[in-house]
Amino acid sequence: MDHGVIALVPDKGPSAEKGVSNAAPPRRVFFDRRELDLILRLYGRMVAAGEWRDYAMADGAEAAIFAVHRRTSEQPLYRIEKRPALAKKQGAFAVVGAGGRVLKRGHDLANVLSVLERKLLKLVDAD
Numbered sequence: 001m002d003h004g005v006i007a008l009v010p011d012k013g014p015s016a017e018k019g020v021s022n023a024a025p026p027r028r029v030f031f032d033r034r035e036l037d038l039i040l041r042l043y044g045r046m047v048a049a050g051e052w053r054d055y056a057m058a059d060g061a062e063a064a065i066f067a068v069h070r071r072t073s074e075q076p077l078y079r080i081e082k083r084p085a086l087a088k089k090q091g092a093f094a095v096v097g098a099g100g101r102v103l104k105r106g107h108d109l110a111n112v113l114s115v116l117e118r119k120l121l122k123l124v125d126a127d
Contacts, residue, residue, distance in 0.1 A: 029064045
């Protein structure tokens, strides 16, 4: 004779039955507001100088990338990268040239962007 006793079993949900993990999805790397402001200020000055015309942004599990193009259909002239895994080593930020060569790397984004600022100064002085 059953007296209405109900056994409480924790609900594992439908994903547990299918072998799917309930773990959080991997975190994505983004530029924060201050970093993006520094990058976009430089971008605006280079557009005004007629050097850059387009950009693309990408986020990922390992890096955030801001790619600068002279024309939309071309390969990027430069990539500004943020790789938090390298923050304690060489620095999280890097400017990478079109051929894949790292032009500058460091912990401070403004300092890393200075390699591109010098190119802007040369452009302005040449006029």
